Amino acid sequence: MRENHNSLNQILVKLFNDILKIEEKFLCRGEFKSLTMSEFHIIENIGIGEGKTMSETAKALKITSGTLTTGIDNLVKKGYVFRKRSTEDRRKVLIKLTEKGENAYNEHYKFHEEMVADTLQEIPKDEEEVLIRALFNVDRYFKKKYKL
Numbered sequence: 001m002r003e004n005h006n007s008l009n010q011i012l013v014k015l016f017n018d019i020l021k022i023e024e025k026f027l028c029r030g031e032f033k034s035l036t037m038s039e040f041h042i043i044e045n046i047g048i049g050e051g052k053t054m055s056e057t058a059k060a061l062k063i064t065s066g067t068l069t070t071g072i073d074n075l076v077k078k079g080y081v082f083r084k085r086s087t088e089d090r091r092k093v094l095i096k097l098t099e100k101g102e103n104a105y106n107e108h109y110k111f112h113e114e115m116v117a118d119t120l121q122e123i124p125k126d127e128e129e130v131l132i133r134a135l136f137n138v139d140r141y142f143k144k145k146y147k148l
Helices: 002-027 037-046 054-061 065-078 099-121 125-146
Strands: 081-085 093-097
Touching (some): 037 093, 054 065, 093 099
16 A cells, blocks of 8 residues: 555645656747746736736736736746736736737636546546546645645
């Protein structure tokens, strides 16, 4: 039984680290080499569409408004995001992806789609639900234990 615990610990630690490194290596190159992974995650959270407010984006990313402001300042300078004051409530700042930002979003989305598709390709259908349930358990553990 202890061997299973050790194996699971090793694979989880390796997987978390590898995904972050591989994601950065794949995404932060070519036309997107000026972006950091933090900036990619801000872009991912803003998403394609009508945009979001600064406060709802900071809350979703679990970062402070000041940290998000710094990230958005950089993304505006790089041409990935634009911001404007809400016409209904001047206190609200709206952020939206530019065309360049949408291209970065799509590249990030494609990375995750390929990762999931390739993972599931190797797993029999009846084992997919077991994998998903196990990963939800890991997620629930972190949220409960560390109050995320």
